[in-house]
Amino acid sequence: MPKRKAAIAVGGVAALGAAALLLPNANASQDKNDTASGATGSAKTLKATQASGLAAQLQKALGDAFAGSYFDSAKQQLVVNVVNGDSNTIVQAEKAGAVVRQVKNSTRDLKAAATTLKTKATIPGTSWAVDPRTNKVLVTADSTVTGAKWNRLQSTVQSLGSGTATLKKSAGTFKTFVSGGDAIFAQTQQGGVRCSLGFNVTASDGSPAFLTAGHCGVAAKDWSDSQNGQPIATVDQAKFPGNDFSLVKYNDPSTQAPSEVNAGNGQTVQITQAADATVGETVFRMGSTTGLHDGQVTGLDATVNFQSETNPGGVDTVNGLIQTNVCAEAGDSGGSLFTQDGGAVGLTSGGSGDCTSGGETFFQPVTAALQATGATLGGGGNAGNGAGDQSGSAAPSASAGDQSGSADPSASAGDQSGAGDQSGAGGDQIGGSADPSASAGDQSGTGSASDGSSLTSSR
Incomplete structure (x- = not known):
């Protein structure tokens, strides 16, 4: 055939x-109650695929301190959320090339909230x-x-x-x-x-x-x-x-x-x-x-x-x-x-x-x-x-x-x-x-x- x-x-x-x-035009918003460090400094300019790879590395390295990340496409930078992060954690993430943001909710907190929604509010x-x-x-x-x-x-x-x-x-x-x-x-x-x-x-x-x-x-x-x-x-x-x-x-x-x-x-x-x-x-x-x-x-x-x-x-x-x-x-x-x-x-x-x-x-x-x-x-x-x-x-x-x-x-x-x-x-x-x-x-x-x-x- x-x-x-x-x-x-x-x-x-x-x-x-x-x-x-x-053209990349996402304007990543920031919660006014959160604080960011390293917004200029040593943050690397990245493509989105590179940011994804770096985020995966930092998630593994930071453990429970890692609370999510996103790509700021306007600045071409990876922003990493940390919770209860000490100075060593922040320095580690910044040296890797990310912008670090200290936030309130941990990944565990947010997953717990999603579980509550699944239990109480699974509505079409x-x-x-x-x-x-x-x-x-x-x-x-x-x-x-x-x-x-x-x-x-x-x-x-x-x-x-x-x-x-x-x-x-x-x-x-x-x-x-x-x-x-x-x-x-x-x-x-x-x-x-x-x-x-x-x-x-x-x-x-x-x-x-x-x-x-x-x-x-x-x-x-x-x-x-x-x-x-x-x-x-x-x-x-x-x-x-x-x-x-x-x-x-x-x-x-x-x-x-x-x-x-x-x-x-x-x-x-x-x-x-x-x-x-x-x-x-x-x-x-x-x-x-x-x-x-x-x-x-x-x-x-x-x-x-x-x-x-x-x-x-x-x-x-x-x-x-x-x-x-x-x-x-x-x-x-x-x-x-x-x-x-x-x-x-x-x-x-x-x-x-x-x-x-x-x-x-x-x-x-x-x-x-x-x-x-x-x-x-x-x-x-x-x-x-x-x-x-x-x-x-x-x-x-x-x-x-x-x-x-x-x-x-x-x-x-x-x-x-x-x-x-x-x-x-x-x-x-x-x-x-x-x-x-x-x-x-x-x-x-x-x-x-x-x-x-x-x-x-x-x-």
Whole structure:
């Protein structure tokens, strides 16, 4: 059988609206009650990926004194929180190149607060995550949390104390994003399902595969790259709720699945490593409905309580997610969250809001998905230069989604990817999308490669 080159690029879609040069613009806030030292001095200028590595080193070195960290992207510095830190602790962190901030709440305190919320306030439409910039747990309630549910949540947050947790309302509704755009497709008894591919990987047995959202993988087993086409990939592992990731293997072992993201406008970003998220860093999300968007990581180890789609009144809780202010809409599920220098960070899980008013979007960490599935980043099978090949052309894309089977209201005139007509497809989708330079049947791949230095985004 001849080699089959996947025509859909991972997370690729044309950017919407006026393109804006994507530059780091996060303004990390500081609690006025906290004090910072070494803000200029010996603090190193770092890239976000370097800051993540330094934070991991300091967490290990400082032990219980470490109370979280974040990346100040305006100053390109890592800020480390310490609690009960003596002068030696502070000097150690500063010598390593971090800005040191003394704070009130320890990591243990904040985890205890999250445990209380889990016990007393696991309510559909709620989420919580540690925000190291404020040294508090940020609790969010969507528009469905009203009446007795709101009172219960509010009293639980108040019991934690204003210095430990804060509560805010979100105008939207927490949901897994579905429908619309270029996608992978599946059929279920409930109707059509469509989702987006996050990143191409090599499975532990050496076969080509991709990662997408877990809620897609539990919805359907067999996936196609066209609405009514033959399946090209089969779910190997899927986890949802609890986590939100799937490993889907290509049926043809010679499928070329290079490790790259098509960023639209002829740009591709080579994905060279899996990267842990750092609060404050700038990240990019590709979505088949809304195109390329950027924003900042706002919280880690987030817990989100989605309204269950299979159990009326039930809750689908997902833990360990990355919280961001990157917008997303229906049709963006399962897609790639990445850094400008080629770090694979997350898979789109769900959230609230839209790309007009903004909102919160949560992502399954790629590092956790790789560890759980045993997969590695890079093209698989006999394609290119082997499993580790990072070059090549278009990467396969998939999108995961909702099981409603309804047509995507935003996919007809709103299809921004330039791929084939997907407007009649049903179901839910969120995440990566198709190569904007190729139709569903085009095997030519993406346009010219880019080193990611001039990524553009509609914000």
